[in-house]
Amino acid sequence: AQKVTQAQTEISVVEKEDVTLDCVYETRDTTYYLFWYKQPPSGELVFLIRRNSFDEQNEISGRYSWNFQKSTSSFNFTITASQVVDSAVYFCALSVTTKTDSWGKLQFGAGTQVVVTP
Amino acid sequence: EPEVTQTPSHQVTQMGQEVILRCVPISNHLYFYWYRQILGQKVEFLVSFYNNEISEKSEIFDDQFSVERPDGSNFTLKIRSTKLEDSAMYFCASSEGGEAFFGQGTRLTVV
Numbered sequence: 316a317q318k319v320t321q322a323q324t325e326i327s328v329v330e331k332e333d334v335t336l337d338c339v340y341e342t343r344d345t346t347y348y349l350f351w352y353k354q355p356p357s358g359e360l361v362f363l364i365r366r367n368s369f370d371e372q373n374e375i376s377g378r379y380s381w382n383f384q385k386s387t388s389s390f391n392f393t394i395t396a397s398q399v400v401d402s403a404v405y406f407c408a409l410s411v412t413t414k415t416d417s418w419g420k421l422q423f424g425a426g427t428q429v430v431v432t433p
Numbered sequence: 434e435p436e437v438t439q440t441p442s443h444q445v446t447q448m449g450q451e452v453i454l455r456c457v458p459i460s461n462h463l464y465f466y467w468y469r470q471i472l473g474q475k476v477e478f479l480v481s482f483y484n485n486e487i488s489e490k491s492e493i494f495d496d497q498f499s500v501e502r503p504d505g506s507n508f509t510l511k512i513r514s515t516k517l518e519d520s521a522m523y524f525c526a527s528s529e530g531g532e533a534f535f536g537q538g539t540r541l542t543v544v
Contacts, residue, residue: 360524360538361535419532422478423476
């Protein structure tokens, strides 16, 4: 069975601190996708990144970076020099579809609330 | 930038009433989804739709739920007889085969 665990319920930081969000996943599939989504207070879900199971390269996009390690089944997310606008709930998700041509069926983790104070 | 649009943003309905939640997916996308998020909880998959039929559905998607793509642009979720526990944020999403792009959600409140 597929499962995504985000053990951190809430993380509070002061602006400019770095924050790392943990994500551990379980799947028996050898081909899968991992995602991170941001849910700001306004409620929408904003896509941040997609990573496939064959690509373990770490990725950096501005202040965001992701560390994918298949050996530990983890896909962690770091926000560098956090800002107040980063305050949101962040969801890690695993694509669990059995249809090989669609990756939109997602198993979400419980989410981590990030609170950045000035 | 193309986006998924959902209407209404908030709907209040009485228990037992039927509701239809509407979505306009991104125009060249072929896969459509509905998700649900009960307040304070995680986002849960309800159903996926491709080629004018349901592709996959979860245990949550029981007989009171149905989906339809009545024309070339809209994608709807119908709940036949709403219950209090159907109160949640409902997200529509669409994909062209890669990542899913989500709408802003419809908050459904059943009273």
